[in-house]
Amino acid sequence: MSPWVHKQRNLLDFTLSSLSRRKGKTLGMMVVYTAIVFVLASVMLFSHAIRREAAVVLAKSPEVLVQRMVAGRHDLIPARHLEAVKGIRGVQSAEGRLWGYLFDPAAVANYTLMVPTNPRIEPGKVVIGDAVVRARSADPGDLMSFRAHDGALVQFRVDKTISRESALVSADLFLVSEEDFRRLFGIAPGLFTDLAISVRNPREVVKIAEKIDAALPDTRIILRDEILRTYESVFDWREGMLLVLLAGSILAFAIFSWEKASGLSAEEKREIGILKAVGWETSDVIRLKMLEGMVVSLSAFLVGYLLAYLHVFYFGAGLFEPVLKGWAVLYPKYKLTPFVDELQVATLFFFTVFPYTIATVVPIWRAAIVDPDTVMR
Amino acid sequence: MIHLSDVRKAFNQGKSNEFWALKGIDLSVKAGKVTVFRGPSGSGKTTLLTLVGCLARPTSGRVRLRDRDISGLPERFLTDIRRSTFGFVFQQFNLLKGISALENVMIPAYPLGRDRKDLARRAHELMESLDIHAKAQSNAEWLSGGEAQRVAIARALINDPEVVIADEPTANLDSERSRQFLGIVEALKASGKTVLMTSHDPLVCDTAVVDHVVSLRDGQLVEAR
Ligand SMILES: Nc1ncnc2c1ncn2[C@@H]1O[C@H](COP(=O)(O)OP(=O)(O)O)[C@@H](O)[C@H]1O
Numbered sequence: 001m002s003p004w005v006h007k008q009r010n011l012l013d014f015t016l017s018s019l020s021r022r023k024g025k026t027l028g029m030m031v032v033y034t035a036i037v038f039v040l041a042s043v044m045l046f047s048h049a050i051r052r053e054a055a056v057v058l059a060k061s062p063e064v065l066v067q068r069m070v071a072g073r074h075d076l077i078p079a080r081h082l083e084a085v086k087g088i089r090g091v092q093s094a095e096g097r098l099w100g101y102l103f104d105p106a107a108v109a110n111y112t113l114m115v116p117t118n119p120r121i122e123p124g125k126v127v128i129g130d131a132v133v134r135a136r137s138a139d140p141g142d143l144m145s146f147r148a149h150d151g152a153l154v155q156f157r158v159d160k161t162i163s164r165e166s167a168l169v170s171a172d173l174f175l176v177s178e179e180d181f182r183r184l185f186g187i188a189p190g191l192f193t194d195l196a197i198s199v200r201n202p203r204e205v206v207k208i209a210e211k212i213d214a215a216l217p218d219t220r221i222i223l224r225d226e227i228l229r230t231y232e233s234v235f236d237w238r239e240g241m242l243l244v245l246l247a248g249s250i251l252a253f254a255i256f257s258w259e260k261a262s263g264l265s266a267e268e269k270r271e272i273g274i275l276k277a278v279g280w281e282t283s284d285v286i287r288l289k290m291l292e293g294m295v296v297s298l299s300a301f302l303v304g305y306l307l308a309y310l311h312v313f314y315f316g317a318g319l320f321e322p323v324l325k326g327w328a329v330l331y332p333k334y335k336l337t338p339f340v341d342e343l344q345v346a347t348l349f350f351f352t353v354f355p356y357t358i359a360t361v362v363p364i365w366r367a368a369i370v371d372p373d374t375v376m377r
Numbered sequence: 378m379i380h381l382s383d384v385r386k387a388f389n390q391g392k393s394n395e396f397w398a399l400k401g402i403d404l405s406v407k408a409g410k411v412t413v414f415r416g417p418s419g420s421g422k423t424t425l426l427t428l429v430g431c432l433a434r435p436t437s438g439r440v441r442l443r444d445r446d447i448s449g450l451p452e453r454f455l456t457d458i459r460r461s462t463f464g465f466v467f468q469q470f471n472l473l474k475g476i477s478a479l480e481n482v483m484i485p486a487y488p489l490g491r492d493r494k495d496l497a498r499r500a501h502e503l504m505e506s507l508d509i510h511a512k513a514q515s516n517a518e519w520l521s522g523g524e525a526q527r528v529a530i531a532r533a534l535i536n537d538p539e540v541v542i543a544d545e546p547t548a549n550l551d552s553e554r555s556r557q558f559l560g561i562v563e564a565l566k567a568s569g570k571t572v573l574m575t576s577h578d579p580l581v582c583d584t585a586v587v588d589h590v591v592s593l594r595d596g597q598l599v600e601a602r
């Protein structure tokens with residue numbers, strides 16, 4: 001091995017024993033540092049994951065939705081409306097959707113019932129999301145029964161469970177066949193919950209919406225872009241708040257690390273003098289202190305980030321609940337899908353590890369250019 | 378080996394508390410010999426050692442190491458020369474607290490990038506030869522004065538310097554330990570090292586191992602033999 005490698009190894013070894021003999025100071029630093037990384041990383045992971053969830057939801061939602069309104073209330077939409085929409089130029093496809101909510105007294109929970117068309121579910125079978133699996137501890141092959149609108153018993157056999165892609169989309173899903181859906185809610189054939197429409201040319205969405213509106217005056221038309229904007233504004237507002245929080249803690253951290261790291265005790269100054277007197281160059285001393293700063297900040301970063309990851313993805317970001325409750329508009333209870341963005345990690349890394357290392361080195365620089373003869377006194 | 382000509386050193390130059398600690402020193406130190414700087418407290422002995430050992434630069438005058446004028450060299454070169462040529466045993470020993478005696482001994486070698494195993498072996502050998510091996514794993518602050526000094530000597534020798542510099546080496550030792558120290562000096566001399574010490578201890582100045590005694594007073598040479 002080259003002398004350079006040996007030198008770095010020797011310095012690193014010395015750094016570790018150097019840190020361990022200032023246990024109190026080192027540990028105190030690490031705890032505060034870890035806590036700050038934890039908060040920042042939690043915020044970042046959380047806001048990112050929730051945005052991603054929304055993106056997944058929206059990717060799956062149709063470009064145009066048509067609902068029928070009766071006396072200002074959402075009502076079932078008849079098949080002739082579907083035919084009318086299909087006749088409009090520029091409409092690529094249209095289908096009637098069936099969906100609703102089903103209260104399960106056994107689990108005291110609401111499920112989202114849907115009738116998928118591709119692939120279809122066989123009558124008598126059900127495909128469930130993992131929140132339902134947990135609520136009912138149901139496994140494939142189990143039977144689940146519900147009372148229909150008229151009191152009759154409807155039974156489902158669990159066909160399979162859906163692996164999770166997004167908590168917001170599939171956790172409480174309960175997918176059934178069209179026949180079962182109609183029987184459960186007493187909805188006659190020829191009636192749908194709403195219509196999902198896709199258009200040939202995305203730039204014509206608004207024009208087509210106007211045509212539908214003119215042809216079917218008793219409907220309300222919802223565009224995906226509008227939902228997107230609503231979500232965005234909710235996120236932006238929340239994120240604005242979090243950014244203030246973030247800026248605050250970064251500032252606090254900067255002050256804190258300057259305080260802690262930059263204060264050179266007389267003992268440390270003496271040690272630097274000794275190192276220089278026995279033949280260390282100024283650059284060696286600075287490298288040593290930089291390594292110390294890096295060991296502290298790197299390990300705090302890793303531990304803090306790991307804790308934040310667990311906090312957000314395994315404990316439902318419990319500590320944030322009071323601040324982030326507004327997000328629950330989207331969904332009452334969720335477990336986010338783990339997702340880490342490299343750029344985000346790099347940003348956090350830069351704003352925490354970098355300033356601390358600098359804060360440790362600057363005062364050392366000043367001390368290290370002092371003449372080494374002071375140790376002779 | 379080391380030549381000083383008209384060397385002067387001022388502290389706080391240009392300020393109201395300006396103080397000339399050395400006022401024109403001409404001196405030659407011979408290789409392989411033991412030289413003692415003697416004089417009352419405040420006479421400039423330690424200051425002279427810092428100039429000879431490249432820890433500081435003279436305010437005026439020249440310091441030559443062999444044929445090289447080192448008085449005007451920038452810090453980086455001085456460090457280089459200091460590291461390869463001089464080993465220091467400080468009056469307060471200046472060991473680092475909280476780490477083992479062994480690690481203290483190895484510290485001067487770290488920037489040279491020597492293999493850690495070789496380095497540890499050499500440190501063990503040195504500590505064995507100085508009869509301090511039993512304390513290798515003790516923290517520096519647990520050592521007695523004599524033990525700490527021997528650890529400091531081992532540290533001074535780890536880079537195998539030509540010159541060993543010791544400031545008031547017997548000031549903190551009883552007669553028994555002082556004699557032990559002089560025994561070490563004898564061994565160093567026998568192995569070809571040049572030794573420079575300051576002391577006002579007659580026990581040191583009158584020992585056979587000492588070749589030259591240089592007396593200082595108020596920053597000036599008063600006698601050399
Ligand atoms: N850094 C300094 N600043 C001001 N005065 C100093 C400094 N270092 C030493 N002196 C003065 O220089 C004189 C010589 O000091 P020193 O060389 O330590 O003497 P000795 O070692 O012979 O006791 C003393 O009067 C001391 O007060």
Ligand SMILES: [Mg+2]
Binds near residue numbers: 422423424575
């Ligand atoms: Mg002195």
